[in-house]
Amino acid sequence: AKKNSFERHNYYLPYMEQETQRRLHIVRMLRADFADRRLQVWYQPQICLTTQRIIGVESLLRWPQRDGSYISPGEFIPLAEYSGLIVDIGAWVIEEACQQIRQFDELGLPELRVAVNVSVPQFRMRDFPELVEQQLQNHNVSPDRLELEITESIVMEDPDLVADILYRLKRQGIHVAIDDFGVGFSSLSYLQKLPLDRIKIDKTFVHNSNEDSGRIIIETIVNMAHRLGLSVLAEGVELEEQVSYFKNLEVAEAQGFHFAKPMPAAKLAELLAKQSAN
Numbered sequence: 001a002k003k004n005s006f007e008r009h010n011y012y013l014p015y016m017e018q019e020t021q022r023r024l025h026i027v028r029m030l031r032a033d034f035a036d037r038r039l040q041v042w043y044q045p046q047i048c049l050t051t052q053r054i055i056g057v058e059s060l061l062r063w064p065q066r067d068g069s070y071i072s073p074g075e076f077i078p079l080a081e082y083s084g085l086i087v088d089i090g091a092w093v094i095e096e097a098c099q100q101i102r103q104f105d106e107l108g109l110p111e112l113r114v115a116v117n118v119s120v121p122q123f124r125m126r127d128f129p130e131l132v133e134q135q136l137q138n139h140n141v142s143p144d145r146l147e148l149e150i151t152e153s154i155v156m157e158d159p160d161l162v163a164d165i166l167y168r169l170k171r172q173g174i175h176v177a178i179d180d181f182g183v184g185f186s187s188l189s190y191l192q193k194l195p196l197d198r199i200k201i202d203k204t205f206v207h208n209s210n211e212d213s214g215r216i217i218i219e220t221i222v223n224m225a226h227r228l229g230l231s232v233l234a235e236g237v238e239l240e241e242q243v244s245y246f247k248n249l250e251v252a253e254a255q256g257f258h259f260a261k262p263m264p265a266a267k268l269a270e271l272l273a274k275q276s277a278n
């Protein structure tokens with residue numbers, strides 16, 4: 001394994017050592033809790049802005065602690081990536097998503113798309129597309145019900161590899177969205193070259209949509225996406241005025257606390273049952 005700079009130099013400061021110890025501790029706990037099946041997948045609704053109905057959900061990992069609190073994925077996902085644990089955890093999240101789709105179908109709930117976040121190490125694994133295909137088949141789930149969310153960092157790492165993998169996923173009918181769009185400062189040429197379905201506008205832009213500077217960026221992204229034939233979803237929508245703003249821009253979908261926070265599968269099932277009763 002490649003040594004990181006901490007291991008190469010023996011003169012690091014004590015506080016750095018403390019921080020390293022803390023991280024190693026978290027990785028050990030995460031590995032143990034994952035093995036004990038203590039991790040959970042929660043789901044956050046994605047809303048069609050025309051019909052106001054739930055048309056998809058995003059899967060979001062939750063790591064419950066003994067005291068009832070949760071360690072935020074923003075904290076443990078980078079460590080899971082660094083340690084390689086994300087490969088197994090990520091495969092499990094995809095499997096959970098497939099199982100969930102199957103279960104909702106059996107309950108006669110509306111057909112949702114389920115989005116899953118994919119990290120760089122997962123994506124770089126050999127045969128990632130076949131692994132996903134296998135899981136879809138095992139649970140008898142149609143590929144067009146699954147959406148993978150990848151970030152610009154994945155695309156920039158190795159554009160040729162990414163193109164190859166995306167075409168293999170696409171051939172199966174799996175959807176692909178670019179997550180956190182706009183924060184990567186990356187080249188935009190890949191948008192034209194890759195078989196993508198959707199762009200998710202990062203919430204930092206959405207939260208600036210009350211300012212001219214924020215609007216300029218959002219409207220440029222939306223215009224470009226639409227002209228390239230890509231669907232757009234606004235992330236982190238918290239306010240009614242943001243909803244009407246994005247509706248006016250003909251943005252198809254939104255996700256955020258204004259509509260619903262991430263919730264356990266059982267709660268989502270209740271919500272969906274209520275929606276289909278209306």
Ligand code: C2E
Pocket residue numbers: 044059060061072073074077086090093117118119179180203235236237238255256257258262
């Ligand atoms: P993300 O993929 O950008 O996910 C959206 C994050 O925004 C979620 O944070 C969600 O709870 C939060 N969010 C949703 N609506 C709002 C809103 O209206 N306002 C605000 N302020 N926040 C909102 P969460 O669940 O803490 O996840 C953080 C990040 O952890 C995710 O960001 C994603 O990068 C990563 N993550 C979570 N689950 C997974 C997973 O299964 N695999 C991988 N690779 N990464 C994951």
Ligand code: CA
Pocket residue numbers: 058117149179
């Ligand atoms: Ca995401």
Ligand code: CA
Pocket residue numbers: 179180200202235
């Ligand atoms: Ca995001």
Ligand code: CA
Pocket residue numbers: 180
């Ligand atoms: Ca993010």
